[in-house]
Amino acid sequence: MKVAWFHKFGGPEVLVHEEAPKPAPKPGEALVRVRAVGINHVDIDHRAGTSRIPVEFPHILGREFAGEIAALNGEAAEFKEGDRVWITCRIPCRRCEFCLAGRDNLCVQEGYFGLDIPGGYAEYVCVPIANLNALPAHVRYEDAAAAQIAFGTAWHVLITRGFLQAGQSVLIQAAGSGIGSAAVQVAKLAGAAAIITTASSEKKLEHAKALGATHLINYSKENFAERVMEITGGRGVDVIMEHIGGEVFTRSLQCLARGGIIVTVGAHAGEVVEFDIIPFFRRELRLAGSKNASVLELRKVMALVADGKLKPIVHKAFPLAQAAEAHRVVESRDFFGKVILLP
Ligand SMILES: [Zn+2]
Structure with a gap:
């Protein structure tokens, strides 16, 4: 072979x-x-x-x-x-x-x-x-091969580890990535009221908008943390999916609403970061790690793909x-x- x-x-x-x-x-x-x-x-x-x-x-x-x-x-x-x-x-x-x-x-x-x-x-x-x-016969092989890990991980991060609920606001870093674009769709399906996402180009942001993102930030031109606080009227977001690491992780913490949760699932931009403990406990923030999806979650997202509710x-x-x-x-x-x- x-x-x-x-x-x-x-x-x-x-x-x-x-x-x-x-x-x-x-x-x-x-x-x-x-x-x-x-x-x-x-x-x-x-x-x-x-x-x-x-x-x-x-x-x-x-x-x-x-x-x-x-x-x-x-x-x-x-x-x-x-x-x-x-x-x-x-x-x-x-x-x-x-x-x-x-x-x-x-x-x-x-x-x-x-x-x-x-x-x-x-x-x-x-x-x-x-x-x-x-x-199922109507799902193309290439869509099946594109769906499992991106949607499974996005589901695990936002729904299982981030407890995302209808009406909440969410920040999804790097919508241009496979997991980022999947997370925008999962957040929309979950009923998030505001889906704020970042990307490095207008083209990627347009794609994210078509998938359901409500607010777009070009991080190569704008300070994403300042923009998130502007968009939310100074409140911050309820849930953050962070998979970049380094300084992006540190600045993402500043975008959380009181009681909000940041879920970390990647660190290509830096594995060891500074962490300010004081605002973290005073604002009752939460940090959760996320590995990957369980078998049950993988089957759940693949069923949603077959139903056309998630699109690889x-x-x-x-x-x-x-x-x-x-x-x-x-x-x-x-x-x-x-x-x-x-x-
Ligand atoms: Zn085991």
Whole structure:
């Protein structure tokens, strides 16, 4: 089978399109013919070797993918060969205290496609039968590959960790990113009264507006913290999704209303920040970390995608042979939505 993998860390050019043995499903597994796989920013970090997580070479990336069942090795009452499926991106142990509490995103021994086990940058992937989910005929493979992580994470951040309620105001940083554009849609679906979002260009802000953002801030031209306070009449917002880190995190804290909550879910711009404790307790602010979505949340958002209530945004789909070029696009940050590979 064809794969796009890398034999060493480095720039996009280390991602090479080569022949690899087709995997054979073990008992309890399905062989999936991958039709579309989403590129996540974490793929770039793993390829570049900056993720702080060791990987084995050659390494096959690809967390979220969709395709058809090519073979089944075990009981799968709901499924048969040829069925269209999307694959839950994580493999929780289903035994640890966090899995048993329904917080399987915190599983202490989970596996991840494209990290611990070979991912979707390949024509075929073996997956546990428990990870198969039916993909309705009207949902395109590339939309399924674009939806799971962006909407799942946005849902986990805003609804589960941020307790976002109808009528509240929300600040979503970097609407141009996959997770940012997904969060604008989730906030709208949740009934947020004000959806304030930031981006680096007017074009990205126009896209965010079309998805439901009510207030737009071009952070390359304006001080976003001052603008948020102007927009809210000095009150601040109830919920913030912050996934930039560094100074953006610190200044986001100044945009919170009394009793508001900031949920942090990324830190590419700086991992260690200054933190002023005094206003934090006097204003009863709250800070929550967010990892990624639980299996239940992933299924919930994918059902909303199938219902047309959440709309995946695909910037561009590349053939698998052009994986290096696709990574260059993601690294350029000059895109809106998700970049997809079609093995
Ligand atoms: Zn577990």
